[in-house]
Amino acid sequence: MRSGGLISAVALAAILGAGFPTALRSNAAVPSEGVSDARLARLARGINLSHWFAQSPRGDYSREHLTTYNTERDLDLIARMGFSHVRLTLNPKAISDAPEGLPFHAERLALLDAAIAGFLARSVAVVVDLHPDDDFKTPLAKDDAAVERFVAFWRALAAHLAGTDPERVFFEVMNEPVIGDAARWNAVQKQVLAAMRESAPHHTLIAGGPLWSGPDQLVRMEVVADPNVVYNFHCYDPFRFTHQGATWAGDWVKGLKNAPYPSSPEAVARVLADLPDEKARENMIQYGKENWNAEKIDAVIARAAAWGKKKGVPLTCNEFGVYRTAPATDRNRCIEDMRKALEKHHIGWAMWDYAGSFGVVTGKPGQRVPDPDTVKALGLKTPA
Numbered sequence: 001m002r003s004g005g006l007i008s009a010v011a012l013a014a015i016l017g018a019g020f021p022t023a024l025r026s027n028a029a030v031p032s033e034g035v036s037d038a039r040l041a042r043l044a045r046g047i048n049l050s051h052w053f054a055q056s057p058r059g060d061y062s063r064e065h066l067t068t069y070n071t072e073r074d075l076d077l078i079a080r081m082g083f084s085h086v087r088l089t090l091n092p093k094a095i096s097d098a099p100e101g102l103p104f105h106a107e108r109l110a111l112l113d114a115a116i117a118g119f120l121a122r123s124v125a126v127v128v129d130l131h132p133d134d135d136f137k138t139p140l141a142k143d144d145a146a147v148e149r150f151v152a153f154w155r156a157l158a159a160h161l162a163g164t165d166p167e168r169v170f171f172e173v174m175n176e177p178v179i180g181d182a183a184r185w186n187a188v189q190k191q192v193l194a195a196m197r198e199s200a201p202h203h204t205l206i207a208g209g210p211l212w213s214g215p216d217q218l219v220r221m222e223v224v225a226d227p228n229v230v231y232n233f234h235c236y237d238p239f240r241f242t243h244q245g246a247t248w249a250g251d252w253v254k255g256l257k258n259a260p261y262p263s264s265p266e267a268v269a270r271v272l273a274d275l276p277d278e279k280a281r282e283n284m285i286q287y288g289k290e291n292w293n294a295e296k297i298d299a300v301i302a303r304a305a306a307w308g309k310k311k312g313v314p315l316t317c318n319e320f321g322v323y324r325t326a327p328a329t330d331r332n333r334c335i336e337d338m339r340k341a342l343e344k345h346h347i348g349w350a351m352w353d354y355a356g357s358f359g360v361v362t363g364k365p366g367q368r369v370p371d372p373d374t375v376k377a378l379g380l381k382t383p384a
Helices: 009-018 037-042 063-068 072-081 106-121 134-141 144-161 182-199 215-220 265-269 278-290 294-311 328-344 372-377
Strands: 045-049 085-090 125-130 169-172 204-208 229-234 315-319 348-351
Touching: 045 315, 063 106, 072 106, 085 106, 085 348, 106 125, 125 144, 134 144, 144 169, 144 182, 182 204, 182 215, 215 229, 215 294, 229 294, 265 278, 294 315, 294 328, 328 348, 328 372
Parallel strands: 045 085, 045 348, 085 125, 125 169, 169 204, 204 229, 229 315, 315 348
Antiparallel strands: none
């Protein structure tokens, strides 16, 4: 293994032979009155780890990729920037060669263990977020056999990870399920949560709403009887700003460029002439009419917080952020406004993402450096 990789060959052999180190285990009691303040505090400030154990270019989950995309230097940098947790996105394909995710690939599963252990050793908590491709997610909308495989996968993975410290390791059911039928998704999620709890009685679990888990989907989510569950949503408002230029997010944003934040009819008028076509100009004009600013973002988050308060459950927002094609100053202002709104309403957060196209750092693996303005927007400090 090359120098600076995630884990040495000696350490990998130790993990393969002995599981998680004793120092990273816990015998904590099962919370009976909800998620503790200490656990919620660990979800306060997070960063998403994309393109590593999920979303790998060309589907590469080789040992080479998994040991070099993020290195010990990256783990150190994340800890030094002050993040209290990472959201470790996990595609089943990263740890299994089977379409249904079982059986696990022993060596690649050990590398996942090593990643978790590496963060815990640096006092950074870990959310293990199941983050599959659509070929795993889409069948769940209608295929009960696919649901059974999903349940079996989490039962096995939670059992494998049950030895991790439940005060610092969290399990998230699935990222953005894309199922529009809320009743169907609620029923599926309830089964999965029960399987996770069966295998890991002490860990806090994270549930999410249907479709893309936006704030508007919270009201469609069913609260389960298990008190040790956090409810999660994603918020990329204002979408025309946060995804301007994105080719994968629909025609209404891919033609946009230099969209300002905050927005107003006057602000967008200055950039209309530079847009490539009439559709892009129409979308920019609409964005201007919506008058997005800190107060409007706060109102969105306040509605989510009100749902959580009504239901008596804790919330997190573990995806928000702005594509780096946006004007830099406005991008960081929007990130700051979202972060401040979430903190005002006592909602933990995780920005998307660490080193991708929304990133808080730039540069190649092993050479990454923080964007100081984005770090500041997150209320953190760039390491000296």
